[in-house]
Amino acid sequence: MAKQTQFSKTLSQLNRGELDDELTDVISEVIKAVRSTRKQGSVTLNLKISMLNTRTENQIKITPAVSCKVPELDREESIVFSTADGDVLFDDPNQIKIDLKTPDKPKEKPMLKVVHA
Numbered sequence: 001m002a003k004q005t006q007f008s009k010t011l012s013q014l015n016r017g018e019l020d021d022e023l024t025d026v027i028s029e030v031i032k033a034v035r036s037t038r039k040q041g042s043v044t045l046n047l048k049i050s051m052l053n054t055r056t057e058n059q060i061k062i063t064p065a066v067s068c069k070v071p072e073l074d075r076e077e078s079i080v081f082s083t084a085d086g087d088v089l090f091d092d093p094n095q096i097k098i099d100l101k102t103p104d105k106p107k108e109k110p111m112l113k114v115v116h117a
Helices: 007-037
Strands: 042-051 060-069
Touching (some): 007 042, 007 060
């Protein structure tokens, strides 16, 4: 049996090397996101292989598709109130409103001179 072409060599030459470059970029992006989020990510390579035509069995075509799942940081949650008609309120409608005011700044007292006897 003849030695077969290594998969890594085939992969590196598909699409004139552009697929290899794309996979390098995608895996780097996923790795950075996994490190920053501590969540799992994935990279998927799908190779669709079919006959180029029905006249010859020596020509096939390989169509690659790359997909990835880049993990994201959890978003901050907000606690809000709602009404029966679906409105969102940021203040509790049942809470009594108190009109609070900021006190005025106290007037500055004159500086006292300390005299030592």
